[in-house]
Every structure is written in structure tokens, then in C-alpha cells.
Amino acid sequence: MANKLNMGFIGMGFIGPVHADAVALNWDISTAYAVADDDPAKQEMAKSMGLKTFQKAEEMIADPEIDAVHIAGPDQFHADWSILAMDAGKKLVVCEKPMTLTLEDSVKVLERAQKYEAEGGVFMTNINYMGHALPRAAREMRIKGDLGDIAIVQGFYEQDWLMDPNVWSWRLEGKMCASKDILPHLVSAAYFMGGLYPTRLIVxxxxxxxxxxxxxxxxxAFSAEKVAVETELVEVESDLYSSVLCEFQNGGRGNFLVTQYMAGRQNWWEITLGGSKRRITWNQANPNEMEIGQSPVSEDSGKLTLQSVANLKLINNPPYLQAMGFTDAAQYSPYPGEHPAGYIDAFSRNFKAAYQVATGKIAREEAVIPGVMIGHICVAVADAVARSIEAGGKYVDVDYRGVDLKELKL
Ligand SMILES: NC(=O)c1ccc[n+]([C@@H]2O[C@H](COP(=O)([O-])OP(=O)(O)OC[C@H]3O[C@@H](n4cnc5c(N)ncnc54)[C@H](O)[C@@H]3O)[C@@H](O)[C@H]2O)c1
Structure with a gap:
């Protein structure tokens, strides 16, 4: 098996270059090889960096020199490009969230990816913060029982870039914007950290x-360049704000609030999991510490002590994480404490694990990477959100079609 993977990137807008930078951080195992983008300016940029360039994603996927495909173009193409890349026998397919736009397409990608992985391929949905150490420590705490039974989930994701009526993005097309674009981060966080998925919701x-x-x-998206272009006035129907009340499979309750209309918030998202033993709160804009709230209900016949009730801060520092038994989290912590690990590091660590599986360095079962199931869960929740909106704001059941719910574990 090849030691280094040749990478092909589709879409070099905002997030495509982040993928390429994260690949560069994994220089020992991956090489940037080609770019497909239908914008001639992006092709020129890629050419100037010595990369092979394509106008059409389909042509790049057909190139036999490419081992792995990163899909970072607009949402509506994700399903077709994912299936095409798996059919082409690539070793790895990394697809940005949302994995697909419809539940029907998600079932197709899920079925194809399950077969593809059985044949040795690796499919990844890019839930990027899963590559950050502290959400992984939260997951380890939950598995060890440190959180107790999680009764309450609270997540919010706030941005301000769509407050300006002169800003346009393909994200605004159709009926869902915030709930399609940023809700997957909160849904996947509840699932990855808390092991929870909504069964019923109202929007x-x-x-x-x-x-x-x-x-x-x-x-x-997010272009800082204000170029004078001709515009047309259009009506918009999609949400800039959604509040999603959820019931989870364990009977827990929660609320996810997503908006791109919150002044002064560029990318502020936070998840809180309230368990019977402890609460955890992690904020991705301040990702190197996680707050741990202790329950005042003492196991020691009601006696309260500093150790039992003082709130704690878990710091991202590999030896500390290791010493506390968070061995998985420690592997995702790239620097000594107070050397901030950030956005790009989480992408890079996620990709590293996937590349190690794709090159046979670790077994698929040993790697906890965001796969097709977490992508499917997010699409199923988005589908329920769309149905609740369509029904004028009524409770609907989430349809996890194609999945045995007992298998939903991470
Ligand atoms: N994980 C994250 O944190 C994160 C953040 C931002 C975006 N995303 C996801 O990444 C994807 C891209 O988002 P973005 O913000 O980079 O968008 P963008 O609009 O900035 O970039 C899209 C790129 O795709 C290219 N493109 C469009 N149609 C194409 C086609 N038919 N063939 C080839 N190239 C085409 C465009 O020219 C552009 O370069 C979306 O699915 C989005 O949800 C994820």
C-alpha cells in the first residue's frame, strides 16, 4: 500500500484551502496533487502552486493518480461527487458537511459508503471539531460514566455575516439556511460528545x-473583497434564525439555537451537556479549555467539599490529559498546554487519523473518525427540521431511515 496519498480537492472557496493547509500539516503521509474548481481564478491559483487543475470535479475524480478526494464545494453536489469518488475506487473520500441535502440522497451515500468501507475504503464526513482534544475528552468522560445521565442539552451557534442584505451565498437558496449550514455542528456535537440523537423535534x-x-x-462565502458587481433584488425564504427543541433517545431534552443574524458574533458556538453527575460546556471559539460543572448532589451522604462542588476547567495539555486517563484526547492534542491548538489543528488531526486508516497504518475499527453515520444523523435531523417548518412549527419524529438505531454508537 502506498505510503503517501495524492490528494485531489474539489472547491477552493473558503473551506477548500483550509483542507489543503491541513493536508500540508500531514506532509509525511499526504501530498496536495490536484484541484477541481469551475472558477477560472481558482484554477489559476492552483496552477501557480504547481497543482494539476480541472474545471470539472468528475474529470479530477477520474484521474487514476489521485488516491483521495476532499469534497469542499457547495452542498448540492456532495452526494453525487461522494458516490462518484467511491465508485472510482479512491482509498479515501472526505466530504464536507452537510453530507447531502436530502434524506433520500443520504440513504444512498450511507448504503454506498457501508459497502465501500467493507471493501477497504474510508469515508469521512468532515465534522472538524471532532479532531480537537477536548470534545474527545468529553466523549471519553461520557463513556466512563463521569457525566451520569445526560438530561439537558443546550447548543447555540451564532454568526453575523448574513445580517447585511448586500451579502449573498448559495446557502440562502431554498427554505433552509442556518438550519442547513450550522445546525449540523450542534447535532453532531450532541451525538459525538453526549452519545445523544434527537428522536422528536419542533422548530x-x-x-x-x-x-x-x-x-x-x-x-x-465569507469573501472580504467587496467587488462592485451588478445585482438583482431577490426574495429570500430561508431561515436566518431557528430554535430547535429536541427530545433525545434517552428521554433527555434540549434546545439548539442557530443564527447568522447576531451582531458581533462571527463564529460563536457552544455546547453544554447537563448530566446527573457533571455538566460540561465547550466553546469552539475558546477551544483549549472546557468547563466542568459539579453536581451539588454528593455521593458522600450530602457532605459538600471544595473538591466535590468547585467547578473545574479542563486544560488542553497532552500529559495532563494522559494522566487523567483521556488517552484518546491526548493523541489529538498537538502542542504542550497554553500553545493554543485551533481550527486548522482539528482538521489536520481528523484527516491524519483517516489517512492512517487509508494507508493501512491503523485498522478502521480502531479509528474514531467522523464517518458516514454521523453525516447521516445530521441530514436526518435537517430533514425533520424541514418537515417541522413545512408543517407550520409542529413536533415531528426524526426519520433515521436505513439505520438500525441500536447501531448508533460512537
Ligand atoms: N466544516 C466547516 O467548518 C465548514 C466551514 C465552511 C464551509 N463548510 C462546507 O464546505 C462547503 C463549501 O463551503 P465554502 O464556504 O467553502 O463555499 P464557497 O462558496 O466559499 O466555495 C465553494 C467553491 O466551490 C467552487 N464550485 C462551485 N460550484 C462548483 C462546481 N460545479 N464544480 C467545481 N467547483 C465548484 C466555487 O468556485 C468555490 O471555489 C460547504 O458544503 C460548506 O457547508 C464547512
Whole structure:
């Protein structure tokens, strides 16, 4: 088996270059090889870096020199490109979230990926923060029983970039924006850290900015460049705010609030899991410490002590994590404490684990990487959100079609 993987990237807008940078951090095991982007400017950029370039994703996927495909183009192409790359026999397919736009497509990708992995391929949905040490420590705490029974989940994801009616993104097309784009991070966090998936939910939502000036040409997401382009005024129906009340499979309750209309918040998201023994709160804008709240209900006949009730801060530091028995988290902690590990590091660590499986260095069963199931769960929840909105804000059951719920464990 090849020691180094040749990587092909589809989509070089905002997140594609982050993938490429994370690949560069794994220089011992991966090499950036090609880019497919239908924007000539992105092709020029890739060419200037010595990469092979393609206008069409399909042509890049067909190139036999490419071992692994990173899919970082707009959501509507994810399903087709994923299936094409698996059919082409690539060793690894990394697909950005959301894995697909519809539940029907998600079932297709799920079935294809299960067969593909049985044949030795690796499919990854890029739930990037799963590559960060402290969410992994939260997962280890939950598995060891340190959290107790989780009764309450609270997540919020706030951005402000779509407050401006002159900003346009393909994300605004259709009926879902915030609930399609940023909700998957909270849903996957509840599942990965807390082992919880919603069985029933209800949505309250608002469009807020109902008309926008849409460029007649094209723009990338989060572009700082304000280029004067011709625009047309369009009506928008999708949500800039959704609040999703959930019931989870264990009877726990929760609320996910997502919005791209919160002044001064660029990418502020946080998850709290309230268990019978402890609470954990992790914020991805301040990812190197996690708050642990202790229950005042003492196991020691009601006696309260400093150790039993003082809230704690878990710091991202490999030897400390190791010493506390968080061995998985320690492996995802790239630097000594107070050398901040951030966004790119989480991408890089996730990819590293997937590359190690794809090159036969570790077995698939040993790697806890975000696979097709976590992608499918997020799509199933998004589908329920769409049905609740369609029904005028009513409770709906989440349809995890194609999955035996007993198998939903991470
Ligand atoms: N995990 C994360 O933190 C994270 C963050 C941002 C975006 N994303 C996901 O990444 C994906 C891309 O988002 P983005 O913000 O980079 O978008 P973007 O609009 O900035 O970039 C999309 C790129 O795809 C290219 N493209 C569009 N249509 C194409 C086609 N038919 N063939 C080839 N190339 C095409 C565009 O030219 C552009 O370069 C989305 O699915 C999004 O949900 C994930």
C-alpha cells in the first residue's frame, strides 16, 4: 500500500484551502496533487502552486493518480461527487458537511459508503471539531460514566455575516439556511460528545432579511473583497434564525439555537451537556479549555467539599490529559498546554487519523473518525427540521431511515 496519498480537492472557496493547509500539516503521509474548481481564478491559483487543475470535479475524480478526494464545494453536489469518488475506487473520500441535502440522497451515500468501507475504503464526513482534544475528552468522560445521565442539552451557534442584505451565498437558496449550514455542528456535537440523537423535534424559525441584492456573477462565502458587481433584488425564504427543541433517545431534552443574524458574533458556538453527575460546556471559539460543572448532589451522604462542588476547567495539555486517563484526547492534542491548538489543528488531526486508516497504518475499527453515520444523523435531523417548518412549527419524529438505531454508537 502506498505510503503517501495524492490528494485531489474539489472547491477552493473558503473551506477548500483550509483542507489543503491541513493536508500540508500531514506532509509525511499526504501530498496536495490536484484541484477541481469551475472558477477560472481558482484554477489559476492552483496552477501557480504547481497543482494539476480541472474545471470539472468528475474529470479530477477520474484521474487514476489521485488516491483521495476532499469534497469542499457547495452542498448540492456532495452526494453525487461522494458516490462518484467511491465508485472510482479512491482509498479515501472526505466530504464536507452537510453530507447531502436530502434524506433520500443520504440513504444512498450511507448504503454506498457501508459497502465501500467493507471493501477497504474510508469515508469521512468532515465534522472538524471532532479532531480537537477536548470534545474527545468529553466523549471519553461520557463513556466512563463521569457525566451520569445526560438530561439537558443546550447548543447555540451564532454568526453575523448574513445580517447585511448586500451579502449573498448559495446557502440562502431554498427554505433552509442556518438550519442547513450550522445546525449540523450542534447535532453532531450532541451525538459525538453526549452519545445523544434527537428522536422528536419542533422548530421556531425566522427569515429576518427577506430581500437581498444577489450578484448576477458569483461570489465566495465569507469573501472580504467587496467587488462592485451588478445585482438583482431577490426574495429570500430561508431561515436566518431557528430554535430547535429536541427530545433525545434517552428521554433527555434540549434546545439548539442557530443564527447568522447576531451582531458581533462571527463564529460563536457552544455546547453544554447537563448530566446527573457533571455538566460540561465547550466553546469552539475558546477551544483549549472546557468547563466542568459539579453536581451539588454528593455521593458522600450530602457532605459538600471544595473538591466535590468547585467547578473545574479542563486544560488542553497532552500529559495532563494522559494522566487523567483521556488517552484518546491526548493523541489529538498537538502542542504542550497554553500553545493554543485551533481550527486548522482539528482538521489536520481528523484527516491524519483517516489517512492512517487509508494507508493501512491503523485498522478502521480502531479509528474514531467522523464517518458516514454521523453525516447521516445530521441530514436526518435537517430533514425533520424541514418537515417541522413545512408543517407550520409542529413536533415531528426524526426519520433515521436505513439505520438500525441500536447501531448508533460512537
Ligand atoms: N466544516 C466547516 O467548518 C465548514 C466551514 C465552511 C464551509 N463548510 C462546507 O464546505 C462547503 C463549501 O463551503 P465554502 O464556504 O467553502 O463555499 P464557497 O462558496 O466559499 O466555495 C465553494 C467553491 O466551490 C467552487 N464550485 C462551485 N460550484 C462548483 C462546481 N460545479 N464544480 C467545481 N467547483 C465548484 C466555487 O468556485 C468555490 O471555489 C460547504 O458544503 C460548506 O457547508 C464547512
Amino acid at each position: 421556531d424559525f425566522a427569515t429576518i432579511v427577506k430581500q437581498r441584492n444577489k450578484p448576477i456573477g458569483r461570489t465566495d
